[in-house]
Amino acid sequence: MQTQILERMESEVRTYSRSFPIVFTKAQGARLTAENGREYIDFLAGAGTLNYGHNHPKLQEALVEYITSNGIVHGLDMWTAAKRDYLETLEEVIFKPRGLDYKVHLPGPTGTNAVEAAIRLARVAKGRHNIVTFTNGFHGVTMGALATTGNRKFREATGGIPTQGASFMPFDGYLGEDTDTLDYFEKLLGDKSGGLDVPAGVIVETVQGEGGINPAGLDWLKRLESICRAHDILLIVDDIQAGCGRTGKFFSFEHADIVPDIVTNSKSLSAYGLPFAHVLMRPELDKWKPGQYNGTFRGFNMAFVTAAAALRHFWSDDRFERDVQRKGRIVEERFARIAASLTEMGHPASERGRGLMRGIDVRDGDIADKITSKAFENGLIIETAGQDGQVVKCLCPLVISDEDLLEGLDILERSAREAFA
Amino acid sequence: MQTQILERMESEVRTYSRSFPIVFTKAQGARLTAENGREYIDFLAGAGTLNYGHNHPKLQEALVEYITSNGIVHGLDMWTAAKRDYLETLEEVIFKPRGLDYKVHLPGPTGTNAVEAAIRLARVAKGRHNIVTFTNGFHGVTMGALATTGNRKFREATGGIPTQGASFMPFDGYLGEDTDTLDYFEKLLGDKSGGLDVPAGVIVETVQGEGGINPAGLDWLKRLESICRAHDILLIVDDIQAGCGRTGKFFSFEHADIVPDIVTNSKSLSAYGLPFAHVLMRPELDKWKPGQYNGTFRGFNMAFVTAAAALRHFWSDDRFERDVQRKGRIVEERFARIAASLTEMGHPASERGRGLMRGIDVRDGDIADKITSKAFENGLIIETAGQDGQVVKCLCPLVISDEDLLEGLDILERSAREAFA
Amino acid sequence: MQTQILERMESEVRTYSRSFPIVFTKAQGARLTAENGREYIDFLAGAGTLNYGHNHPKLQEALVEYITSNGIVHGLDMWTAAKRDYLETLEEVIFKPRGLDYKVHLPGPTGTNAVEAAIRLARVAKGRHNIVTFTNGFHGVTMGALATTGNRKFREATGGIPTQGASFMPFDGYLGEDTDTLDYFEKLLGDKSGGLDVPAGVIVETVQGEGGINPAGLDWLKRLESICRAHDILLIVDDIQAGCGRTGKFFSFEHADIVPDIVTNSKSLSAYGLPFAHVLMRPELDKWKPGQYNGTFRGFNMAFVTAAAALRHFWSDDRFERDVQRKGRIVEERFARIAASLTEMGHPASERGRGLMRGIDVRDGDIADKITSKAFENGLIIETAGQDGQVVKCLCPLVISDEDLLEGLDILERSAREAFA
């Protein structure tokens, strides 16, 4: 396997090829194939981008049909039949059954673009500059989004520009089980001298992904919504990683029975790994003037095609979401078992998550690395999350077969054992 | 043609569907087809994204072959055979013949992402925060890139966050023919009290696109490079719109015989309208630590495939670039004629540009709008640029047939006449 | 009393003349005389600027002697005999007995200037931009200092520039009696993804003045010092209001037995109401290059004269500080009684403070206003503090006679009663 040119020509910024120093060629479903022919079960799935697996045949068919028929691939934000179909499907399959009423902004096709658009819209709509975000939140690394991202690795690599426009609050559970961190937020909102500029919006992940698979309590989310309403603050749910079914519902906030004012989606939104993002907003918030937020690849037509096909295929009834929930319980149970066994071996660990967004917190990044390295040796692609990389996380495709899922879990369990043999 | 759902569901931010309120379905080469069957010649080409036209058969074939063989579509920044092939091809076909030596950073797949990465790298590498940019420059709208973008429409829509980290200098020609605007820049660099923080880098388009098709003089570019070298400032060429052959060379800066320290490409880089971007940097500038700049869609494999195929097909010898230059001269001549005839009709106008990046400056946005509206009626998609939209610009596919090119030019000439009949 | 010209010509920004709409002419000790001949006892004392009372005869004599002998009044930062005498006296009378070793920076003569210099020095010394400050902290209103000031009235009047470079933490007691707010700070410091940029320094008032007379616990301060030491963060005590004996020690931090890295003093530093400020820093922190922080009125010679005289007169032994502590207990007792009686009347209230920096928290700004308005009618100048102005505060001159002190307290007690009769 030739890797020299990759090592020589690609910037040192590269990361995943350090954990998995191997060249991949093919992929299907929950399996990746390397150039040497070896197959790996994929519990990373593009960090949540491949909820429907690699190269799903149904979606592949729709995509190839679109391409070969010379469908519009790139049209800036011109109207296309593919865009219309996407919007119609989104409304019919997703919004209507959930009683949602959103307008759709199609910014550049990445998560950070969607976040920049969402927080900027909140600022414009409310005439205030501040955005409240949470400890361990991750919302992207372009300068506007970075202000809301907690990770120092990124925050310290701006080359001397401090971020601005965001204030951090403690996420649910951050101050221990007995403290409702929203008490602090609410107190500050009511305090004319507390140093918190009244925010235009609050941006939150209902389950923090990069931050360590931290699920916010459903009551906490409900109260957050109430606080926002009471103080005329917009609630922005960044559903880029937790959305599109990952937690067992299409939108992760459905569990808490809340309705955000603004929603960002990306990652699995295209359903096929294609760059794609949208921002949903309550219609009355659509304060944009024509062209005030643009980008060359806003509205990527190939993504409209696969996204719409996936909505129709997976979300027309509740079978898919029930299946995801079922698999989530399998992972939960096995992760609890692995955590217990690690604890027994003297490495205290615990399981957490929601749906198929699950992690084992082993308290220590080196321990987590040992487990995932061993897993890779054993044929499983799995990564870590959290401030120290201390959480082994499962983001397997939601469509994974029970067979692959169980095999992956077996490998993980074995790897955890072997790592400390 | 149903457009209600598009009007109802899409955010007011939409723009191109206002100029072309029609639903498009198919496209091939330099032609777009609307739902009602009408064909349009495309002189917009995704604002420079479709240099190789819509659905180029050669690239389509490679793409479909990749998809149907279950090639990796999304792999974060893992190593894939497609990435390796792209890097190898880039080196062989582009870098080596031009004597260039760059490392490649694959950020999120949009231009603004590439610009954020480029200017952040410059800051990190030099330990200074300031970036010099130019009047009428356009480099994207995420907050970091926005600081370097001159357009007020975007700058005023941040919701109360002033941009920071950039200083504007007058672009070539900004102060009239007799003033070399670099005198001002050089004076400020040497002035300890002039208010210009010593910049880490200078970002420049060799031909400003959105700013109004303004080509910088080749001597001016050469001098800019010298100034940067003399003051230890990095020269960043933003070749997102002018690159990939648009000006008649692969990189637009080849005309000036300069070698930037950092280069950004996007738009036509994938060659097929797929979201894709890279940042090129001199190897010694690669100061990134692993993962310091990330993004879910960095390194989009489908784009590697089409990009590499295009490099091989179009750039293995100089036939393509000579053909582009030839067509550029055709457009130049016709634009000059149109400008002359507008001037005669009492609407002073002039032609400018480089290669197939050309515009007619009609001095007034309303006049330009009248011409492009009339052109649309007559079957030609063409847009305007410049601070007041006063420049009718041609960004036709580089692969356009002479027939289509001449037909498009005929339509434009007729439309200009009709607009003021 | 003519006030029309004052109302017409002075900007609407004026404040104290709204609470006390009367023209004052003379002042001596703890008494102010209005133009109509009425005398007022002064429990405001220039918001802590007149610790030694108005026109103290000893200091007046030294000042007049200096002026009439044509001593240097203004010399930028040139060396003068007065400056030398001030520095010698500061070292002999203050530093040596307390075992302190500081270098002295003489910035512009106001508190906000000193704070700007202090936090900038911290940033330069540590090469980090962030400063941690606390809820309800007040450190001045120029843009650098404002970032560390919690009050929204000021923060919202910047005309569209968000402050930058500071992060707020909860002050001692902010989250209730049972929560040590430093737990949160320490957790964030150790959290690579908590959103807290590692600070260069922490700025704190040991007793918050404008924030509502909030004394930090001495253990809390001690722990804050430890945390700073452990994380290589500079501890900056802003002793502008609480210093110069106000709390019963020369420096307010002496109570907690801590040694800040940087200290700011102003207000009563000149001892005579003259604009004056200094920044003290551990010698090894003196990273300034010549002239890197300047200002026309740095080192006001008349203030050197009165400041040195006051140090010699009041601080050469411990009699003065014991007397301040004694009076502090008198105020404490009477404030407790007033608070109890207000509580009985149905207006829950409580006393707090340290030394002669004391307040009655009546929970409600309107109630506090009623009391202070009534007090003014009755011949006592007293003001409120706190985010809602809910704290009636006593900042009487430290040199107040027992007679005046008791009369003032009597008036206040009577006024509190009358306000709710």
Place this chain on the structure above:
Amino acid sequence: MQTQILERMESEVRTYSRSFPIVFTKAQGARLTAENGREYIDFLAGAGTLNYGHNHPKLQEALVEYITSNGIVHGLDMWTAAKRDYLETLEEVIFKPRGLDYKVHLPGPTGTNAVEAAIRLARVAKGRHNIVTFTNGFHGVTMGALATTGNRKFREATGGIPTQGASFMPFDGYLGEDTDTLDYFEKLLGDKSGGLDVPAGVIVETVQGEGGINPAGLDWLKRLESICRAHDILLIVDDIQAGCGRTGKFFSFEHADIVPDIVTNSKSLSAYGLPFAHVLMRPELDKWKPGQYNGTFRGFNMAFVTAAAALRHFWSDDRFERDVQRKGRIVEERFARIAASLTEMGHPASERGRGLMRGIDVRDGDIADKITSKAFENGLIIETAGQDGQVVKCLCPLVISDEDLLEGLDILERSAREAFA
């Protein structure tokens, strides 16, 4: 002369004591006396703070009378008889004869405080964040003011916080004699894509002081006023150094027959070296809410007393300003002669200035230093200005006797000669 304690205890930030390493004790008129008894003629005069000389007897008398009668020294911004007298005198003596109508804001008593208040007011009044300032402008070093100050020494010592909220334009003459730099400013104002955020205000010194004694042309100032009016931008004249008679008129802008919207004064405003500043604003701009901009030493009563006395004594008729103009011509002539002689000696030099704000530009900071060092040896205190300290500047007291003035000029001329002997 003991200087050890000064060298040991004062921060390295000290500057003037490096040029004049000697301890001063007394001063009267235009003469400073050192501890060793030596007298110096003072051509620095507190960098323009001592327009009326040291310890002017008339003002000294008023000041001592006020102090010994126990006048209010410090009263925050309460009404005092001294404040009222100041405002009345300002109106009668200054505003009325000049047809001016301003309200008066009394911020903290330093120039930078006044500038922070002025630009913040402009932002609040116009609802825009940007302030245009000029190359080589100096407006103070607190963070808000610093954004408008060109000097890198200060700009680079912020410890990693880039300034924000200001854009630099070339000052009059910056681009050579043949270029009207306002062409560039006006072009940018009208350019929707030039990168200049529409400013709330323009801040300008009519004669740049620290920047190198650069007088703006009177036509240029007039045109600047017109541009501001035409674009609804506030014109702020920072008259801190050039005001109070320095240029031969009370306000330096009177020469150009313009009326700024906002004016800042400090330095010589108190007339006695006391810290003092005010901001003047057209009445309709007084958008401040009570207390939105505060400071402990706002409205220093001793300064009201000397300031009012000086206005009455010097400005009740035009004799003083005519005398200043006469002395200005003397300095002009002698400076021209010195410049000519330096030029002859092979050190090209030229004279410039307005009134008694005059400099000799010797092109090179080392040359200027040699001259001023030699002058100090010869008994003359004189300093340099300009980005490289290349301008020897005369800021002698306006009240200087002809005798002292001529002696000072003789010393300077001799020193210039000796420096290159």
